[in-house]
Amino acid sequence: DAGVIQSPRHEVTEMGQEVTLRCKPISGHNSLFWYRQTMMRGLELLIYFNNNVPIDDSGMPEDRFSAKMPNASFSTLKIQPSEPRDSAVYFCASSLAGGPPGSQYFGPGTRLLVL
């Protein structure tokens, strides 16, 4: 298995632009998680899905952030409009709900820089 796939790996954009991050979970996994990592705040959970349904989005910072999971093999995290404080590494992870407890598999991350 190729593992969790994220694209793009790096993104540089200007303030006010729309940013879309993409994730393909491991085949057969039915839980998907979006995390954000910064030096100041560490690794934070933004939202997670079970069977394509958003379960907990309490970590989403504000309305500028939205996430979708139209099918079991694809998810997007969108920021519109982007701001410099959104600069961070965004990780996607997947796991099998009800399977081996807690073992989430992380993607390589998308490094976002908003100028």
Added chain:
Amino acid sequence: DAKTTQPTSMDCAEGRAANLPCNHSTISGNEYVYWYRQIHSQGPQYIIHGLKNNETNEMASLIITEDRKSSTLILPHATLRDTAVYYCIVRARSTPYGGSQGNLIFGKGTKLSVKP
């Protein structure tokens, strides 16, 4: 979820065992102990988990005290590639239907530096 306390940083000589402690004195009976690590510029990587018995896999061993209030992750023969931030997390088992138990809460972790 119970909170964990880990040392900020540790050093270990290459080839020696690295013992990383974690305190979780408020752990509940249904909460597991998980260990993840994050190598620089990579996503976190699952290492091992346990409930109350000691566990071992190809990466590490996990020793949980009898009262479950603390645990130690052991890397038996540390290499330079084991230099990373190690996170100890306690969390209840996820259900087949998800729920708030599905997520992991990462703290600051321990930065392990393996030196030649």
